Amino acid sequence: MIIAFLIAIIGIIPIVLAISALKLYKGSELAIPLLLYMVSISFWQLDIAVLYLQDTFSEELILWLFKLFRAGPTFLVPLVYYLSYIIIKKHSAFSKSKIVNRVLFSIYNKYVLVCLLIWSTMIYVINLTELGISGLQVIKVAGSNTSIYFPEYGPLQFLYIIHIVSFILFFAVSYLISKGFQNQFFREFIATFFFCSFFLFITGLLNFIPGSGALFSSLGIIIFSVIIIFSFVKMNTVMTVNYNRLLERQKKLDYTGNLTGSLVHEVKNSLVIIKGYSKLLSELTALPSQGKKMNEMIQTAAEQIDNLTVNYTKYIEHKSIEYKLTDLNETIDRAIKLTAELTSEHAIDVYFERKFKTLKVYLNETNMKQVFINLIKNSTEAIPPERTNRNITIKTNIDADKIVIDVIDTGKGIQFECWEAIFDPFISYKEGGSGLGLPYVKKVIFEHRGEINVIESSPEGTHFQITLPQFAFSDF
Incomplete structure (x- = not known):
C-alpha cells in the first residue's frame, strides 16, 4: 500500500x-x-x-x-x-x-x-x-x-x-x-x-x-x-x-517615424535645389555626352527620392498608399538601372531572367522599386572582394495566382539562425549597418499582401524569395 x-x-x-x-x-x-x-x-x-x-x-x-x-x-x-x-x-x-x-x-x-x-x-x-x-x-x-x-x-x-x-x-x-x-x-x-x-x-x-x-x-x-x-x-x-x-524596438521605430516626418521636409527642400541645378546643367551646351548621362542619372535618383518623400508624407497624413496596375518587369529594370553605378563599382553582374513579357501587379512603383534597390545593394555588400563569381540574379515566375520573384546572390551567406532576425528593425550583421533596410523591404512587401523569405543561404550565396498576388493575366 x-x-x-x-x-x-x-x-x-x-x-x-x-x-x-x-x-x-x-x-x-x-x-x-x-x-x-x-x-x-x-x-x-x-x-x-x-x-x-x-x-x-x-x-x-x-x-x-x-x-x-x-x-x-x-x-x-x-x-x-x-x-x-x-x-x-x-x-x-x-x-x-x-x-x-x-x-x-x-x-x-x-x-x-x-x-x-x-x-x-x-x-x-x-x-x-x-x-x-x-x-x-x-x-x-x-x-x-x-x-x-x-x-x-x-x-x-x-x-x-x-x-x-x-x-x-x-x-x-x-x-x-x-x-x-x-x-x-x-x-x-x-x-x-x-x-x-x-x-x-x-x-x-x-x-x-x-x-x-x-x-x-x-x-x-x-x-x-x-x-x-x-x-x-x-x-x-x-x-x-x-x-x-521587440516592443522597445517598436518604440524606437515610432520615435524614428516622428523624427522622419521632420527630416522629410528638409530633404524636400534640398531636393528642390538638386533638381533645379540638375536642370540647369542639362541646358548647358558645353556639357559632354558622358556628363549628360551622369546628369540624367542624378535626375532619376532625385526623382526617386522625391517620390519616396511624397509617399511618406501621404502615408503620414492619410495612412494609405496609392497602388496601380503596373508591369513588375519595368519596376525591376528601373531598380537595376538606379543601382548600376554601385554594382559596376564592385564589378558585379546583375542578371534579370524574365519568363513573361509583362507581370501585372497592383503596386506602388516607388516603394516597390526601393525594395529591389535595397536587395541589390545588400547583395552587393554581401559579396566579398576576393570572390571571383560575382553575380546577382533576379528571376520571375508565376505559381498559380502568385508571382514569385527570386533574388539570388553569390555573397558570403546568412547563418540559418538569423534568417528571421534580419527582418527585425535595428538588427544588422554587417559593419556600419543600420538594420532598417530589410525591415523596410518586409514592410513594403507585407503592404502589397506578399511575403519575403530566405529560401537558402550558405557561404556560396543567399536566395531570397518574394511572392506577390497576381491580379491580372501576364503575357508570355
Missing part, C-alpha cells in the same frame, strides 16, 4: 508542474498539449501503482483499474502526433526545403490525427477485453519480499505492441523535425522534450518486465518532469524577453 501511494504521488508531479506552467504561460500554444501529455504520463504511473495494491483491493478491482489507467500510455501516441502537428503547422514554413514542407504537411494533418485517435480508441477498447489483457498473475519483485500483480496478455496484445512502436517512430521523426527550426530556443526545447520523453518511455517499459518493480519509471518521471518544465519555463522566459525587446 505504501509503495503504491509513493508511486502515485510521484506520478502526480508531472500534472502539478504542467498546471503551474499553464498558469504562467496561458498564451503559449504548447501549454495545453503539454498538460494533456503530462496527464497521460501520470495515468501511466498510476497504471503501475495499482499493481502494488494486492493486499488492499480485490483482484477484479485492480484489474479494472489497470485497464482504465492504461489509457495513459495508449493515448500518448496521438498526443505526441498532436504536439508534432502543432509544431509543424507553426514552424515548417521556415524549413530549408519546400519538398520537406510538402511531405510534412502530407503526413501531419487533421485527417491523420482523427484516424490516429480512432485507432488509439480501438486499441484501448481491445485492452478492456480479454483479447488485450486476460487477467493478472502474482509475481515477486527481484531482490525483495514484495509481491505485485503482473498482467497476463491476450491474443491481440501484438496490436498494442505495434501501437507503441508507432509511438517510438513519432518520437524519432519529431526529434529530427525539430533540428530544422530557426528559433534556437524553441528548437532546443522541442529537442529536449522528445529526447527526455524517449528516455521516460524506455524506463516505463522496464516496469513491465516481471520482477523489475516501479523504481525505473519513478526515477524517470522525476527526471523527465524537472527537465521538461525547466526547459519550458526557460524557453518562454527567453521568448518573453525577446518580445519585450
Whole structure:
C-alpha cells in the first residue's frame, strides 16, 4: 500500500508542474498539449501503482483499474502526433526545403490525427477485453519480499505492441523535425522534450518486465518532469524577453517615424535645389555626352527620392498608399538601372531572367522599386572582394495566382539562425549597418499582401524569395 501511494504521488508531479506552467504561460500554444501529455504520463504511473495494491483491493478491482489507467500510455501516441502537428503547422514554413514542407504537411494533418485517435480508441477498447489483457498473475519483485500483480496478455496484445512502436517512430521523426527550426530556443526545447520523453518511455517499459518493480519509471518521471518544465519555463522566459525587446524596438521605430516626418521636409527642400541645378546643367551646351548621362542619372535618383518623400508624407497624413496596375518587369529594370553605378563599382553582374513579357501587379512603383534597390545593394555588400563569381540574379515566375520573384546572390551567406532576425528593425550583421533596410523591404512587401523569405543561404550565396498576388493575366 505504501509503495503504491509513493508511486502515485510521484506520478502526480508531472500534472502539478504542467498546471503551474499553464498558469504562467496561458498564451503559449504548447501549454495545453503539454498538460494533456503530462496527464497521460501520470495515468501511466498510476497504471503501475495499482499493481502494488494486492493486499488492499480485490483482484477484479485492480484489474479494472489497470485497464482504465492504461489509457495513459495508449493515448500518448496521438498526443505526441498532436504536439508534432502543432509544431509543424507553426514552424515548417521556415524549413530549408519546400519538398520537406510538402511531405510534412502530407503526413501531419487533421485527417491523420482523427484516424490516429480512432485507432488509439480501438486499441484501448481491445485492452478492456480479454483479447488485450486476460487477467493478472502474482509475481515477486527481484531482490525483495514484495509481491505485485503482473498482467497476463491476450491474443491481440501484438496490436498494442505495434501501437507503441508507432509511438517510438513519432518520437524519432519529431526529434529530427525539430533540428530544422530557426528559433534556437524553441528548437532546443522541442529537442529536449522528445529526447527526455524517449528516455521516460524506455524506463516505463522496464516496469513491465516481471520482477523489475516501479523504481525505473519513478526515477524517470522525476527526471523527465524537472527537465521538461525547466526547459519550458526557460524557453518562454527567453521568448518573453525577446518580445519585450521587440516592443522597445517598436518604440524606437515610432520615435524614428516622428523624427522622419521632420527630416522629410528638409530633404524636400534640398531636393528642390538638386533638381533645379540638375536642370540647369542639362541646358548647358558645353556639357559632354558622358556628363549628360551622369546628369540624367542624378535626375532619376532625385526623382526617386522625391517620390519616396511624397509617399511618406501621404502615408503620414492619410495612412494609405496609392497602388496601380503596373508591369513588375519595368519596376525591376528601373531598380537595376538606379543601382548600376554601385554594382559596376564592385564589378558585379546583375542578371534579370524574365519568363513573361509583362507581370501585372497592383503596386506602388516607388516603394516597390526601393525594395529591389535595397536587395541589390545588400547583395552587393554581401559579396566579398576576393570572390571571383560575382553575380546577382533576379528571376520571375508565376505559381498559380502568385508571382514569385527570386533574388539570388553569390555573397558570403546568412547563418540559418538569423534568417528571421534580419527582418527585425535595428538588427544588422554587417559593419556600419543600420538594420532598417530589410525591415523596410518586409514592410513594403507585407503592404502589397506578399511575403519575403530566405529560401537558402550558405557561404556560396543567399536566395531570397518574394511572392506577390497576381491580379491580372501576364503575357508570355
